[in-house]
Amino acid sequence: MSAAAADRARVYWALGGLYCLIAAALLAAVPSETFVRHAADAGSWINPAYGLASGLGFVDPAAPETPLTERPPGYPAFVAAAMTLADDGYPALVVAVQLAILLATAALIARWAEEEGAGLGPLAFGLAAFNPNSFGAAFYVQSETLFALTTALAAYLLIRFARHPGLSLGAGLGAALGAAALIRPEGQVLLAAAVLGAPVLALAARGRTPWRRLGAGLLVCLAVGGATTAPWMARNAALGEGWRMTGQGNTTYYLWGAATQLEMIAEGVGGAEAEARMQAAQRRTAEAYEGDWAVLSEAERQVVLRDAALEKILDYPVGVILRNVTMATLQFLGGGGAGRLFILAGEPQAAPFAFMQRTEESDYLDAVTGALQEADAFLILIWVAALSYVAATRILGLVGIYRMVRAGRWDLLLLLSGAILFFALIFPFYGLSRFRLPVEFAFVLLAAFGALGGRCGSARSAQA
Numbered sequence: 001m002s003a004a005a006a007d008r009a010r011v012y013w014a015l016g017g018l019y020c021l022i023a024a025a026l027l028a029a030v031p032s033e034t035f036v037r038h039a040a041d042a043g044s045w046i047n048p049a050y051g052l053a054s055g056l057g058f059v060d061p062a063a064p065e066t067p068l069t070e071r072p073p074g075y076p077a078f079v080a081a082a083m084t085l086a087d088d089g090y091p092a093l094v095v096a097v098q099l100a101i102l103l104a105t106a107a108l109i110a111r112w113a114e115e116e117g118a119g120l121g122p123l124a125f126g127l128a129a130f131n132p133n134s135f136g137a138a139f140y141v142q143s144e145t146l147f148a149l150t151t152a153l154a155a156y157l158l159i160r161f162a163r164h165p166g167l168s169l170g171a172g173l174g175a176a177l178g179a180a181a182l183i184r185p186e187g188q189v190l191l192a193a194a195v196l197g198a199p200v201l202a203l204a205a206r207g208r209t210p211w212r213r214l215g216a217g218l219l220v221c222l223a224v225g226g227a228t229t230a231p232w233m234a235r236n237a238a239l240g241e242g243w244r245m246t247g248q249g250n251t252t253y254y255l256w257g258a259a260t261q262l263e264m265i266a267e268g269v270g271g272a273e274a275e276a277r278m279q280a281a282q283r284r285t286a287e288a289y290e291g292d293w294a295v296l297s298e299a300e301r302q303v304v305l306r307d308a309a310l311e312k313i314l315d316y317p318v319g320v321i322l323r324n325v326t327m328a329t330l331q332f333l334g335g336g337g338a339g340r341l342f343i344l345a346g347e348p349q350a351a352p353f354a355f356m357q358r359t360e361e362s363d364y365l366d367a368v369t370g371a372l373q374e375a376d377a378f379l380i381l382i383w384v385a386a387l388s389y390v391a392a393t394r395i396l397g398l399v400g401i402y403r404m405v406r407a408g409r410w411d412l413l414l415l416l417s418g419a420i421l422f423f424a425l426i427f428p429f430y431g432l433s434r435f436r437l438p439v440e441f442a443f444v445l446l447a448a449f450g451a452l453g454g455r456c457g458s459a460r461s462a463q464a
Contacts, residue, residue, distance in 0.1 A: 004118075011122040012110070016103065019129045023099045023138075027092065030139065030344050035091040038343045039140035040434060044070050046141065049079035069236050069247030074182035075143035091141055098138040098145040103129060105149045109441050112156045113448050116412060124448040127393065132386040133337030133433050134440050139344055143184050144437040150180035150187070151419075152441040158194050159415050161217060162201035165210060170217030171224050178228025181245050186426055186438070188245040191225045193422060197415075204410040240299040248302035255309035256282065258429035261328075262313060266320045270360025281312060324429055327364065331431025332424050333394065336386030340434075342379055350375050364431065393447040400450030407453070416442040 036042055048068045051059040058068050058076070082090040082097070106128035114121035128134070138145045154176040161169040177194055180187035195218055202209040233243045241247040256278050263274040285308040286293050286301070293301070313321070339351030348354055355361060355371040372380060404413040423439045436443075 008114075008119075008122050012107075012125060015122070015126050015129060019103060019106075023135075026139065026344060027096060027099070032089065032091045032095075034343060035095050035139055036141050038340075038348055039142045042141055045075055045079060045143060048073075048076040049083060052076060052080035053083040067239055069239060069241050070250055070253075072182050072185060072187070072245045073232060074179065075146060075184070078146060079141060094141050095139050101145055101149050102134055102138045105134075105145075105152050105441070108149070108152055108156060109444055112152075112441075113445055116409075116445070116449070117453060120448045120452050123451055124444050127444045127447055128441065130389075131440055131444070132341060132382075132389055133335070134437060136337050136340035136344065137434055137437055140340065142434075144434055147180060147184045147187070148437050148440060150176055150183060151190070151438040154180060154190065154194065155415060155419055155441060158198060159201060159411060161221075162198050162214075162411060163205050163207065165198075165202070165214035165217045167213075167217055167220050170220035173217075174221035174224030174226075175228065177221070178225040181225070181229045182232065184438075185246040185250055186423070188229065189422075189426070191222070191229075195222060197418065201411045201415060204414050206408065206410070240297050242299075248299045248306060252302045252306040252309060255306055255313065259309055259312045261429045262316045262320055262324055265324050266316055271356055272360060278312075282308070328427070328429055328431035329424060331364065331433065332427070332436055334387075334390055335431065335433030335436070336383070336390045337433045338383045338386040341382050341386065342375075345379065345382065347375075347379055350379050393443055396448075396450035397443055397446035398450065400446035400448070400453055403449055403453040409449075412445075416446055 036046065039045075047060040047062075048058045048071060050061050051057055051064065051068070054061055056064045058073060059066060060068060078097075079090065079094055082093040086093040106125050109128045110121040110125035113124035134145070134148065154173060157169060157173040157176055161173050173194065174191070177187070177191045180190055198214065198218060198221075202214055229245060232245060236245070236247060237243045239247075259281075260271070260274045260278050263269065263277055264271060267274070269277075282305055285305060289296075289304060296304070339353060342348065342350045349358065350371055352364065352367045352371045355374075356364070356367045359367075359370065361367045361370060372383065375383070401413060401417075404410075419439045419442045423435060427435045
């Protein structure tokens with residue numbers, strides 16, 4: 001081992017040890033019920049997990065006669081395994097494993113960064129492991145941490161495949177994408193995006209691409225990804241939901257939530273009032289339906305409500321829609337995830353969204369200002385640290401983009417920017433920082449390249 005490699009190894013061990021100490025201290029100090037009570041959409045993941053753990057199948061034990069279709073099976077199966085092993089202590093076990101998964105994701109990102117340029121690995125590892133957004137999210141029973149591992153792995157395999165196509169890489173890419181689709185509904189779009197994007201990345205790599213091998217590898221990728229996801233889609237199709245990883249209700253829920261956000265902006269009302277108005281609009285849709293609403297299946301009802309939500313969204317002025325999308329994009333790019341850290345510190349009411357619910361504030365920036373005015377010095381320090389991380393990585397990321405252009409790393413730049421754009425566009429009305437978790441790897445790699453990428457070689461040297 002060279003002296004430089006030995007130095008890097010010592011940095012990895014020091015950062016990993018510090019991470020484990022902090023994670024273990026918080027895991028011991030925070031009450032385990034916090035990991036479930038404040039998790040995003042916890043019931044939609046935990047109810048089917050209880051069904052699986054109790055041997056009833058993918059159902060809510062309170063209504064075992066009705067199969068659930070709201071979520072893919074991957075994360076509930078993960079939680080169900082923890083329930084089987086730890087019974088009522090499952091939240092702490094889930095969080096402990098998720099903290100290990102985050103560390104593994106950081107190691108993967110570090111390896112990728114080191115392959116792109118010698119010396120980038122330790123910085124990328126530290127940025128990924130101590131990202132406030134990712135670290136805070138790992139403490140809750142929600143699917144993003146596991147999903148982020150699969151998206152980072154899929155992106156890593158995709159660029160390797162585009163540079164050096166082959167059947168084994170194609171199979172690995174298909175497996176990673178299939179796993180992502182089994183964990184979160186967004187993953188069902190990634191397989192198509194990867195298949196369409198691989199030839200573009202191969203062209204951007206500026207190397208001699210063996211197109212036959214690339215085509216064969218993509219067929220293997222499709223076969224493996226399809227074989228991974230087809231059984232679950234067939235199950236949902238048999239339940240009347242169509243060939244989808246999640247039921248129609250998932251899309252309907254999201255669209256009415258988007259209409260709620262627009263109502264808050266257009267009318268200046270709080271979240272509770274806007275949500276009540278959307279519920280009333282859904283009731284009116286059912287009452288006005290030209291036909292017998294009672295004879296429709298649940299999936300058919302959700303399709304009608306989905307179409308009504310789209311009409312509702314398009315009824316808002318363009319200015320309101322643009323304002324919502326602009327604010328959501330800024331929150332997606334700039335949110336630090338401090339709210340989840342506030343909860344770990346025992347102050348859940350200090351989070352901006354909790355402030356919005358408590359005061360019926362309709363503007364998120366005003367909610368941030370109001371929450372900070374009520375916060376003590378320690379919470380403000382957490383918020384400053386989280387925001388400083390975001391500001392530093394975004395500035396370095398811009399430098400990284402410049403350096404990638406100068407070095408001709410077009411394939412890497414296209415992949416990272418495309419990944420960020422993809423996850424920003426699929427949630428255009430929601431500016432939650434947790435929706436950025438699956439693509440944090442891209443921000444980390446851009447920042448690492450911005451900080452140290454000047455020492456990296458050209459595109460040809462990266463592909464050697």
